[in-house]
Amino acid sequence: MPLNQLTNADLHSHSSVSDGTLAPEDIAARAQAQGVELWSLTDHDEIGGQQRARDAALALGMDYLTGTEISVSFAGETVHIVGLGFDEDDAALRAGLAATRSGRLERAQRMADGLAQAGIPGAFEGAIKYVGNPDLISRTHFARFLVESGACADTYEVFRRFLTEGKPGYVAHAWARLGDAVRWITQAGGVAVIAHPARYKFSPSAEYALFTEFIAHGGRGVEVMTGSHSTAEQVRYGDTALEFGLLASRGSDFHSPGESRTELGSLPDLPGALTPVWQALAHRVHRATA
Ligand code: AMP
Ligand code: MN
Ligand code: MN
Ligand code: MN
Secondary structure (H helix, E strand, C coil): CCCCCCCCEECCECCCCCCCCCCHHHHHHHHHHCCCCEECCCCECCCCCHHHHHHHHHHCCCEECCEEEEEEEECCEEEEEEEECCCCCCHHHHHHHHHHHCCHHHHHHHHHHHHHHCCCCCHHHHHHCCCCCCCCCCHHHHHHHHHHCCCCCCHHHHHHHHHCCCCCCCCCCCCECHHHHHHHHHHCCCEEEECCHHHCCCCHHHHHHHHHHHHHCCCCEEEEEECCCCHHHHHHHHHHHHHHCCEEEEECCECCCCCCCCCCCCCCCCCCCCCEHHHHCHHHCECCCC
16 A cells, blocks of 8 residues: 555554453454554553554554554643554663553552542442453543443543542542653654644643643654544644644544444544654555565
């Protein structure tokens, strides 16, 4: 497949190796069936699914970029940085991701304590049933339990009522530092991308600080087309990409059939004025055909 502006690239998705529900092979098959031509599995703080994802993609005729989504704490918010096209054997990247994953178990126990005080007992055991990777218990697994137990109608309601700042199941956590996450990715040969920028509750000056510090550390991309952006936000962050000279990315952030609002490979193409991040990463793409 030629790589160009119109390539159906989906460079943000999750498997059961983090908080998705499908195995890497099953997302690969679903992505291919949806017309994705270039795919990346970007599990949270984890690259344990990369080899399976790449092997499955190439067997299906899909090009592949290595991926991950690193949790970062910046100016009092959690920010997600997607890494693409890195060398997955890089020791510093692997150590950084392992350090970022640590502490999730203790956090989950405290989340369960908070939920128990709000009248929802057994949430730790309930969430664990959904966990595919014991190192990666996340809020999403609690959300699935709260839906199953009938406490909420869907995962969006769970986050709104229980799992966001100020709510009973929320526990603040110190994730990776912005500069560290960007360096782990770039020093492993990859490109760092700010994920779903419209999701953060930053003032204009804090958002400006995020972009300028990200770039100063070597970050080069921003998600413009993501399942988290409205049409107006797609336009707004397309303008931001041009203003800061950033590469643009496109990814559904697919987690699960029936849970995710955006299907794999279904977002609009990037506007022609933007430079796709996959163009800068052409030399890092694992090609399905020579
Ligand atoms: P964690 O890394 O444990 O803090 O969990 C974060 C994950 O929860 C994200 O990657 C999303 O999959 C999910 N998530 C976060 N906020 C929301 C929300 N408001 N609605 C639905 N899912 C959310
Ligand atoms: Mn997630
Ligand atoms: Mn994210
Ligand atoms: Mn994600």
